[in-house]
Amino acid sequence: MTDFLDLEQRAAEMPAAIALCSPEQGAVTYLDLERRLRAMQREVADAGLGPGEVAAIVLPNGPDLIVALLAVAASGAAAPLNPLYTESEFRYFLNRLGARMVIVAEGGASAAVAAAASRRIPVLRMRSPEVFIQEAGNREATTLVRTTDAALLLFTSATTGNPKLVPLTGVSLRAMATREIKALQLSAADRFLSMLPLFHLHGLASVFTQLLCGGTVICAAGFNPATFMSWLDDFQPTWFTSNPPLNRSILGLARQHPEVFRRVPLRFIRTTGAAPQPEVVTSLEEFLGVPILNGYGLTETGGVTRNTTDAHKDGSAGRTSGLEVAIMDALGNFIAGGQEGEIVVRGASVTSGYLDDPEANRAAFYNGWFRTGDVGRLDEEKFLFITGRLKEMIDRGGEKILPQGVEDVLAAHPAVADAAVFAVAHPTLGEDIAAAVVLRQDATATVLELRRFAAARLAPFKVPRRIQFLDSIPRTSTGKPQRSLLAERFRNRVLPTDTVPGLTDLEKS
Numbered sequence: 001m002t003d004f005l006d007l008e009q010r011a012a013e014m015p016a017a018i019a020l021c022s023p024e025q026g027a028v029t030y031l032d033l034e035r036r037l038r039a040m041q042r043e044v045a046d047a048g049l050g051p052g053e054v055a056a057i058v059l060p061n062g063p064d065l066i067v068a069l070l071a072v073a074a075s076g077a078a079a080p081l082n083p084l085y086t087e088s089e090f091r092y093f094l095n096r097l098g099a100r101m102v103i104v105a106e107g108g109a110s111a112a113v114a115a116a117a118s119r120r121i122p123v124l125r126m127r128s129p130e131v132f133i134q135e136a137g138n139r140e141a142t143t144l145v146r147t148t149d150a151a152l153l154l155f156t157s158a159t160t161g162n163p164k165l166v167p168l169t170g171v172s173l174r175a176m177a178t179r180e181i182k183a184l185q186l187s188a189a190d191r192f193l194s195m196l197p198l199f200h201l202h203g204l205a206s207v208f209t210q211l212l213c214g215g216t217v218i219c220a221a222g223f224n225p226a227t228f229m230s231w232l233d234d235f236q237p238t239w240f241t242s243n244p245p246l247n248r249s250i251l252g253l254a255r256q257h258p259e260v261f262r263r264v265p266l267r268f269i270r271t272t273g274a275a276p277q278p279e280v281v282t283s284l285e286e287f288l289g290v291p292i293l294n295g296y297g298l299t300e301t302g303g304v305t306r307n308t309t310d311a312h313k314d315g316s317a318g319r320t321s322g323l324e325v326a327i328m329d330a331l332g333n334f335i336a337g338g339q340e341g342e343i344v345v346r347g348a349s350v351t352s353g354y355l356d357d358p359e360a361n362r363a364a365f366y367n368g369w370f371r372t373g374d375v376g377r378l379d380e381e382k383f384l385f386i387t388g389r390l391k392e393m394i395d396r397g398g399e400k401i402l403p404q405g406v407e408d409v410l411a412a413h414p415a416v417a418d419a420a421v422f423a424v425a426h427p428t429l430g431e432d433i434a435a436a437v438v439l440r441q442d443a444t445a446t447v448l449e450l451r452r453f454a455a456a457r458l459a460p461f462k463v464p465r466r467i468q469f470l471d472s473i474p475r476t477s478t479g480k481p482q483r484s485l486l487a488e489r490f491r492n493r494v495l496p497t498d499t500v501p502g503l504t505d506l507e508k509s
Contacts, residue, residue, distance in 0.1 A: 002074050002151060004170035005177070005212045007034055014214060017188065020063040022219040023231060028063055030214075040071035044101075047124055049076050052147035053100040055124075056093070058083050058112040060105070061198050062219045064126060066207060068103050069198070073151035073170065076100075080154070080199040083109055090115030096165055096356075097153060098146030148355070154201055156299050165355040166299045168201075175349040176302030177209040179322040183306045184239070184270065184293070188214025193237035195223040195246070201299045202272055206241045225249055229257055232264045242271045243479030247280050247292070248417070254287040266290045268309060272297055278315060279412060294318065296386060298372060300364075302349040305384045316383040317376075323347035327378055332366055336378075340387055343376045344369040375402060392422075392483055397429035399461045403483065406464065409457045410435060413450060415443035420473045420481035424466060424490060434466040436473055436486050466490075 007030065010019070015031035028036070049055055055072045056079045059065040065080065072078040079097050081090070090112045094102065102116040106125045116123050150167030180186070192210040194217055196203030210217050218235045223246050231237075242250065247269075254261055266288060271281075272295045281292045295306035296317035304325060307318035326334050327341040335341040346369050353361045364371050375393070376386040388402025403421035410419040418438040426432035439445060447467045454463045468490060474482040 002170040004073075004151065004174040005070070005208060007037065007070070007211065010034075010211075010214060014188070017214065018216045019211065020066060020217050020219055021235065022062050022221075023227065023234070024221070025063055025219075033067070036067050037071050037074070040067055041074055044071060044103075044124070045075070047101065048122065049100050050147075051075050052077065052149060054079055054097050054146050054148065054153060056081055056097055056099040056102045056112075058090075058102060058104045058109040059126065060108075061194070061203075061221050064105065065198055066217070066219065068126060069152070069204070072103075077146075077148050077150045077153050077167070079152075080204070081112070082197065082199050083112070085111065087111040087115045087118075091118060093155065094119055094121060096155075098144050100145050146355075152204075153355075154199070154299050164357055164360055166351050167353075167355055168302075168349075168351060172302070172349045172351065173205070173208055174212070175322075175347075176205050177212040179349070180205070180209040180303055180306070181213045183303075183308050183321040184209075184268070185309065186210065186213050186215070186239075190215040190238045190267075191218060191236060192216070193218045193220060193231060193235065193240035195220045196241055196243070197222070201302065202243075202297070203241060205297075205302055206270065223249065225253060229253060229260045232260055236265055238265055238267045240266075240269060242269050242292075244271075244280070245418075245475060245479050247271065247284060251280055251284050251287065254284065258287060261288050268293050270295065272303070272317075278408065295321075296343075296374075296384060300351045300370060301345050301347075301372075304343075304345055313379075313381070313383045316379075316385050318384065319382050320384075323349065325378070325382075325384060326369070327376065328366075328369070328371070338377050338379050340375055340377045343372045343374045343384070343386070345372060346370060394421075394423040394433055395431050396426075396433060396461055401433060401462050403481075406433065406435065406454070406458065406462055407481075409454050410437060410450065410464075412457075413445065413453050415439050415445040416450070417441075417443075418473050420483060420486060421464060422481075422483035422486045424487060432466065433462070433464040434468070434487075434490060435464040436468050436470045436490075438470055438473060 010030040011034035017030050018027045019030045019033040020028040054077045057068050058081050059068060060083055069078045081093055094115055099121055101122045101124055102112055103124045103126055104112055106127045113123050148167055151170040152168045154166050155163040194207055198204045207217050218237055220231060268291050270293050284292055291309055293307045294317055295303055297303040303321055304323050305318040306321045324346045326344050328344045329335055329341050350370050373389055373391060374386055375388045376384055378384055388404045392403055394401040406421045407419045410416055416437055417440040419435055421433060421435045423431040424434045450467055451463055474485050
């Protein structure tokens with residue numbers, strides 16, 4: 001059995017301390033958690049999960065999901081999946097996983113149950129809070145059952161291309177959590193409010209981090225503006241994780257109810273995922289009086305860099321929290337002196353490689369380094385600045401543009417609440433820049449006004465030729481804009497093309 005979070009030791013040393021709690025369920029002490037884990041481990045093994053085999057877990061955020069993940073990971077591989085997937089999506093992911101079984105809540109996840117039935121995969125129904133597991137069906141699966149030494153299997157968010165399957169061992173997960181504990185100076189006195197999805201590493205690794213050092217994880221079903229303020233009052237968290245969409249929502253609440261935040265012992269907010277908008281972060285820090293600690297990490301690596309309360313720099317993703325980080329050019333040469341290139345990483349928490357994808361592994365690993373596909377630079381103090389993603393780079397007639405820099409300029413316009421930049425086809429340039437923009441409530445702006453605003457701050461070739469107003473930007477659950485979806489949505493749409501001074505004849509054509 002693998003206990004990579006030392007929970008058995010916690011149960012012995014601090015049995016009455018609260019490990020998990022939630023708005024919907026009672027508190028779970030560390031002793032209760034250890035007993036629940038042991039009971040569920042027995043039930044899962046009795047139901048047929050062998051050592052190293054995979055259990056897909058389709059449960060809403062909450063204590064039950066955390067218990068199920070840790071119980072399965074003790075001897076097999078836990079694979080949490082988004083409960084909102086359709087039946088066809090579940091069939092695809094279950095087939096990719098080679099799952100021995102699927103764990104669902106009693107009476108829930110009908111699409112997952114139907115997908116499992118079509119693949120003849122046994123379904124285990126979990127009844128809370130007594131962790132009673134009842135097997136529904138006991139048939140041989142029609143797909144090959146996988147065995148692995150991983151404790152956790154996660155799919156990448158795949159803003160472009162098909163999702164890749166990432167194995168993470170207990171050793172890797174512990175290394176991730178240990179680095180974050182040190183970087184964030186966490187202790188058993190801290191209380192973490194978990195609001196982000198636990199089928200992605202960002203939210204899940206935060207839970208593991210707090211449990212490894214003791215303290216309490218407050219398990220919310222997800223961010224809800226209507227109840228968020230009461231959670232702060234009722235549970236008094238010392239930190240929580242966020243992303244750019246949440247940051248904007250929380251800023252609005254902080255402006256309306258500053259007195260609530262003054263009653264909460266917040267020490268910091270940890271944010272990662274999509275790049276945070278500078279003006280939102282600055283306003284949040286002013287209203288809340290605590291630092292917003294931006295960082296950088298991937299499913300394949302865990303947290304790579306982190307701003308801390310002791311060392312932070314505006315606009316950066318912080319310094320390494322333990323992994324080796326470097327900048328590499330397209331030929332595999334290291335780049336120094338603050339020049340831009342691909343961010344590469346190596347260290348204890350980096351995955352050993354994608355499952356069933358040798359081509360992706362050949363592209364991702366070079367001389368022991370993991371090539372992230374992200375573009376950035378390291379300054380003289382080793383702070384990392386992320387400037388974009390290689391796959392999302394726009395090639396506009398030979399000029400290379402990273403969307404994030406253009407987005408930051410558009411988002412600085414006082415009428416703009418959100419923006420996403422993406423490539424669209426162009427008959428002579430190959431690719432052109434388009435932008436989707438969300439205006440603030442009651443604010444107005446024209447396409448020409450926004451393009452002139454951008455032209456005053458960007459080189460002419462970086463100014464979006466096309467801008468479309470939307471009610472919201474489609475984003476992944478980690479807050480990343482879905483550029484490929486936007487590009488497809490506007491592929492055949494005629495968008496405004498007002499001229500901006502300084503464009504070349506080729507660009508005007």
